[in-house]
Amino acid sequence: MPTKKKPQVTAAAARRGELLGTAAEVFAEHGYNATTVRRIADHAGILAGSLYYHFDSKESMLEEILRTFLDELWDGYDTVLASRLGPRETLEALVTESFREIDRHRAAVAIYQKESRQLVTQDRFAFLAESQRRFEKAWLSTLERGVAERVFRADLDLRLTYRFVRDTVWVAASWYRPGGKHSPEEIARQYLSMVLDGIAVRE
């Protein structure tokens, strides 16, 4: 029976996570394709070949980064959706949760934004397509409920509205920097104010 096995595996997992973190940042900064494994290794203070002690391939690093992010994202989303709030409150909670995820996983979100379109076609990244379907379903049904309950406008193309709301939230990852003057919650509040009430003065 092996003694003292657990300490090593957690240490290994910690190192793994550390390397994935630096890889995510380099991917986010230069793009996946333009990022060489040597550059990731440089950033981590080791040599390129050494990465292959921890990971099977460059692609598997990308996969693990995106999987980890999406898993945590859906943890938050599912909690919101399970609360069975009204449509407006659901939308507010989803947006706020999204900005929190951007705060926590900004590199992964940036990568997702830039690369997901081309990745979804690969079998390996089929989970991205499934996530997108769930995503669209969650948002669209919230919007539909809102229209039915007369809290959202009925004169808008809902699919267009969905893309509008989705994009306005996630593109923020391209300029957001954690530790800035706005907290995720504050940014969410302003975004919601614009999306819900518009930027024009009411008369």
Add this chain to the structure above:
Amino acid sequence: MPTKKKPQVTAAAARRGELLGTAAEVFAEHGYNATTVRRIADHAGILAGSLYYHFDSKESMLEEILRTFLDELWDGYDTVLASRLGPRETLEALVTESFREIDRHRAAVAIYQKESRQLVTQDRFAFLAESQRRFEKAWLSTLERGVAERVFRADLDLRLTYRFVRDTVWVAASWYRPGGKHSPEEIARQYLSMVLDGIAVRE
């Protein structure tokens, strides 16, 4: 004195434009870095080396694609800005003009969206940074005028609002397909309706 010189140069320019068009589409679909010159050549029905009869390098193709797009974009923007409309009408005209540009140059816009962040640091693409500065100035001043004239809300962070409006417009290039059921003007109308008045029902 050379006779019959002009027909050739216009034919050459036409071929150039043709090749730039296919290059732009491949760039937009797979990303600049992931696009090989061989794939562009395949798409055009020639061999990779033959591209170098028309262009200096892969990078110069990218530069010409983006320059052409930005030149036409600013033609439209400058016309709008020169009209000296009120802030709300200026915003409406700029948004509408943007969607028309997306309709005309959707490949170039998609490339710009995905690659500009990394390109601006290169000397060769310094014109992107200049364009971004003019862009921010045009939009921000319009928003500021709107706040001063009490047609836009005064309680919003203007820089956040600027990024919001900017992003909501341009990310549309990632899903917009010309010839769809919505014309650029119709999409602009719906976007403006959401941005100006919000998606919530007014009470």
Add this chain to the structure above:
DNA sequence: TAATCTACCAAACACTTGTTAGGGAAGGGT
């Protein structure tokens, strides 16, 4: 008809890429 030019091909170049194989230093376990 001969000369020239246009737009392409064929084949190679130098370089970078992701990845692999073998080795070795450090350190805890027995």
Add this chain to the structure above:
DNA sequence: ACCCTTCCCTAACAAGTGTTTGGTAGATTA
């Protein structure tokens, strides 16, 4: 003292990259 695992390095590989060179069929010009 020895072994074994962990984590990294050194050095190389094969495939793919952007680009160059020399050549050539066919149209255009003189």
